[in-house]
Amino acid sequence: MTDIFILIPGRTSKQGTTLNEGKYTEGYQTEINTLKMNPDDMERLDIAEGEEVRMWNEHGSVVVPCCTGKNELPPGLLFISYGDKSSQLMPGETHGTGMPDSKGLDVQIEKIAT
Amino acid sequence: MSIAEQPTNKTDNPLKIVEDATCTFCGCVCDDINLTVEGNQITKAQNACVLGKAWFFNHHIEERPEALIDGQPATYEQAIDRAAQILLESQYAITYGLSDTTCEAQRVAVAITDWIGGCLDTTTSVCHGPSGMAFQGVGEVTCSLGELKNRADYLIYWGGNPAESHPRHFTKYSLMPKGEFVPNGRKDRTAVLIDVRKTKTAKAVDIHLQLKPRSDFELAWALRALAKGLELDDSVEEKTGIPLAQLKEVMEGMKKAKFGAILFGMGVTMTRGKHLNSEAVLALARDMNKHTRWVAKPMRGHGNVTGADNVVSWSTGYPFGIHLGRGYPRFNPGEFTSSDVLGRGEADAALIVASDPYSNFSQPARDHLKAINTIVLDPKLSETAKIAKVAFTTSTYGINEPGTVYRMDDIPIPLRPAFDSPYRSDYDILKAIENKIRKHQLEAVNAGLKAGEFRIVSGCSSAW
Ligand code: SF4
Numbered sequence: 342m343t344d345i346f347i348l349i350p351g352r353t354s355k356q357g358t359t360l361n362e363g364k365y366t367e368g369y370q371t372e373i374n375t376l377k378m379n380p381d382d383m384e385r386l387d388i389a390e391g392e393e394v395r396m397w398n399e400h401g402s403v404v405v406p407c408c409t410g411k412n413e414l415p416p417g418l419l420f421i422s423y424g425d426k427s428s429q430l431m432p433g434e435t436h437g438t439g440m441p442d443s444k445g446l447d448v449q450i451e452k453i454a455t
Numbered sequence: 456m457s458i459a460e461q462p463t464n465k466t467d468n469p470l471k472i473v474e475d476a477t478c479t480f481c482g483c484v485c486d487d488i489n490l491t492v493e494g495n496q497i498t499k500a501q502n503a504c505v506l507g508k509a510w511f512f513n514h515h516i517e518e519r520p521e522a523l524i525d526g527q528p529a530t531y532e533q534a535i536d537r538a539a540q541i542l543l544e545s546q547y548a549i550t551y552g553l554s555d556t557t558c559e560a561q562r563v564a565v566a567i568t569d570w571i572g573g574c575l576d577t578t579t580s581v582c583h584g585p586s587g588m589a590f591q592g593v594g595e596v597t598c599s600l601g602e603l604k605n606r607a608d609y610l611i612y613w614g615g616n617p618a619e620s621h622p623r624h625f626t627k628y629s630l631m632p633k634g635e636f637v638p639n640g641r642k643d644r645t646a647v648l649i650d651v652r653k654t655k656t657a658k659a660v661d662i663h664l665q666l667k668p669r670s671d672f673e674l675a676w677a678l679r680a681l682a683k684g685l686e687l688d689d690s691v692e693e694k695t696g697i698p699l700a701q702l703k704e705v706m707e708g709m710k711k712a713k714f715g716a717i718l719f720g721m722g723v724t725m726t727r728g729k730h731l732n733s734e735a736v737l738a739l740a741r742d743m744n745k746h747t748r749w750v751a752k753p754m755r756g757h758g759n760v761t762g763a764d765n766v767v768s769w770s771t772g773y774p775f776g777i778h779l780g781r782g783y784p785r786f787n788p789g790e791f792t793s794s795d796v797l798g799r800g801e802a803d804a805a806l807i808v809a810s811d812p813y814s815n816f817s818q819p820a821r822d823h824l825k826a827i828n829t830i831v832l833d834p835k836l837s838e839t840a841k842i843a844k845v846a847f848t849t850s851t852y853g854i855n856e857p858g859t860v861y862r863m864d865d866i867p868i869p870l871r872p873a874f875d876s877p878y879r880s881d882y883d884i885l886k887a888i889e890n891k892i893r894k895h896q897l898e899a900v901n902a903g904l905k906a907g908e909f910r911i912v913s914g915c916s917s918a919w
Contacts (some may be wrong), residue, residue: 347668349651351721352756354619357480358509364814364837401818413652418668420652425814425838433817436729438588439580439776439792441817443725445669 346382348396348419348446350427373424377410378450382417388452398448401429419448469494476871478503479555479758479853480510481621482863483600483628492873497854504622514854516876519836523846531847531879531887538806538845539891541828545804547780548573551793552810553767554760556832557858557870560881561759561766564808567889569770570896572780574802577763578810579775580792583753585724587764587774588788589733596740598716598750599864600627605634606748609712610660611647613736614671615720615754618655624754625659629718636713645708649674650722662705667696672728674702675735681706682742710746717751724753755863758853762861797823807831808881809849813839832881847884850876858882 359368376396378388388394394407396419403426410420421427423443430448431441471492478485478500490511491499500511522534529537542548550568553561554577568575579587603610610629617624625631630646637643646660649671657663666674677691681703692698709715717740723732733753740751755761764774771777773786789795793812796802797820804827813821814837824842831843840846850856855876859867 349668349722351616351652352620354505354622357506357620361480361506361509361513363513363835364811410652413654415651415653415665418651423815428815428821429818431817433794433798433819435789435792435794435798437789438729439576439584439788439794440725440729441581441794442727443581444722445726 343449343451344386344417345447346378346417346419346450348421348427348430348448349444350421350423350446351444353422356422356424373422374405374426375421376405376407377414377420378407379414379416379418380409383407383409386450386452393453394450395453396430396448396450398430398446400432403429404453419450471873473871473873476500476873477853477860477868478507478510479860479870480506481758482755482761483621483623484758484860484862484868485623485627486868487627490873495874497873506622511854511873514834514851516878517835517848519848521848521878523840523843525844531884534845534847535884535887535891538830538847539888539895541804541830541844542567542571542573542806542888543892543895545571545573545802545828547796547802548804548806549576549793549796549802550574550806550808551576551812552578552808553763554578554757555809555852556759556881557852557856557860558759558762558766558867559858560808560852560885561763562770563882563885563889564806565767565770567806567885567892569779570889570892572782573778573804573806574791574793574796575767575771575775575777575779575784576791576793576796577760577767577775578757579760579764580788581794581815582721582756582760583724583733584775584788584792585730586719586733586737586753588730589737592730592734593737593741595737596744596750597752597864599866600629600862602714602750603629603716603752604632606636606714607634607716608637608643609645609647609709609715611649611709611715611717612656612660613649613717613719614722614724614726615718616650616652616654616656617718617720617754618659620720620756621754624718629716630659645712647705647708662701664697664701664705667694669727670695671723671726671732672735675732675739677702678706678709679735679739679742682709682739682746709743709749712747712749715740715743715747715749717749718754719751720754721756752864759860761863761865762859762867765861765865794820797821802827804828805830807833807839807843808885809833809852811837811839813837813842832884834878848878849884850878850880852881856880856882 489501520528633640743749771784
């Protein structure tokens with residue numbers, strides 16, 4: 342049984358600047374594909390800076406490198422820039438609003454066994 | 456405003472200065488940018504923030520075909536024909552995007568959707584759509600950004616990170632500027648952040664209420680209760696993670712303010728609860744007016760998403776999620792919103808204007824978009840353009856094209872383009888598609904009249 346984390350996809354200024362350079366630039370791809378995590382959580386799960394993890398929920402599963410979100414994130418919370426990876430974990434259901442649950446997604450994490 | 460051309464030693468690259476150009480990268484729509492343009496390249500963007508600079512510096516002319524049909528290069532004429540054919544043949548087309556183009560182009564996209572009886576939706580449905588629903592429920596106590604600048608002495612940023620997403624909101628409109636009734640600028644203002652993350656915005660404010668995820672509604676409701684003078688128990692702290700004493704302190708400050716503003720972002724609208732969260736925040740601002748002046752404003756993201764709301768509202772009566780198939784508009788978020796229409800596998804064609812849903816919709820919606828006839832207009836290559844049946848390369852609004860955009864406070868602002876693009880504008884292409892559609896529909900009507908039969912050719916009936 343792995344812990345349940347709450348994933349908050351959002352915007353960053355780096356995502357904004359690299360988006361203008363192009364969606365297919367390395368800068369943009371790195372920015373939208375990197376997961377940020379609380380340092381204590383990383384230590385507890387024995388995840389090294391930049392190490393790849395699998396993150397999944399009932400809607401999808403992605404593999405992303407993980408790094409510490411400085412002091413931005415309290416334990417249990419994860420952050421990733423909006424993009425292809427976050428969308429894969431998003432439900433299609435909008436609960437009658439037109440808006441899928443796009444922030445605050447329950448996800449599970451595991452280290453990729455090497 | 457002035458546009459002056461100055462000769463330089465590089466004669467083929469005249470230096471042009473565009474004063475008071477408008478940045479359309481975010482909803483702040485700053486219209487005080489001084490651009491230096493050398494040929495087809497903007498080399499300086501004075502006053503722009505880091506995002507604005509990236510916007511202006513990276514929209515140079517790329518070498519791409521003007522259009523693609525089934526992935527193969529095509530002319531605009533061929534692509535316009537094909538697009539019109541797809542839309543006329545569709546039984547249930549959906550128009551989506553629209554937040555990164557001019558109001559003029561938005562109007563034509565609305566007209567096309569009306570002529571073919573399709574579904575009309577914008578990126579609002581996946582950003583502040585829930586707030587749009589909440590406005591209908593509780594109303595909006597609002598103001599212009601100019602009023603914020605000149606009056607607001609208590610600011611609450613809620614579920615957003617303007618330091619990164621709207622960098623000049625702080626310096627130009629809300630936190631920092633000196634205004635008529637806040638002559639000392641930042642010193643005269645108290646700022647609070649309500650967010651689950653300790654973002655860069657947290658460093659700029661006086662108080663950070665770092666609430667637990669998914670407790671925005673409860674926090675807003677607790678503040679409403681405190682505004683009404685009701686007693687609360689410790690369950691508030693249990694649920695939201697914010698000590699009651701701190702909430703009371705914030706409420707005291709809110710009541711003492713002369714002009715307060717809640718500026719809320721997608722942390723409110725995208726989290727479970729959605730329109731109910733927005734309703735709670737809007738209702739809190741409304742309730743506070745029993746004590747002093749308070750407003751609540753959504754922080755809008757894309758450059759002209761507010762324009763899309765305005766154009767679609769004045770055309771149909773509703774802001775997004777509209778079906779025009781019966782000849783009159785029907786509004787139903789959850790039914791006629793793109794995520795749902797596509798996610799349920801319903802539409803058979805899509806007209807996507809300046810947006811990339813294939814990158815950011817849910818997987819079922821993406822799968823469907825890929826399976827149907829998709830038409831896309833975008834200045835840059837995108838995932839949606841890659842899977843589209845017809846993809847147009849367009850010029851960029853604000854950089855190559857004039858027109859109107861609405862700032863996040865519903866103020867219309869003109870665009871002052873920097874240089875010409877060899878590509879056509881969204882407006883031109885959409886207008887050409889509309890003309891084709893109309894010509895065909897009217898010919899079909901005339902043919903029917905001649906043959907003695909009366910037939911209404913609107914909606915999704917006519918064969919190409
Ligand atoms: S705040 Fe927004 S509109 Fe203003 S310059 Fe920056 S990106 Fe452009």
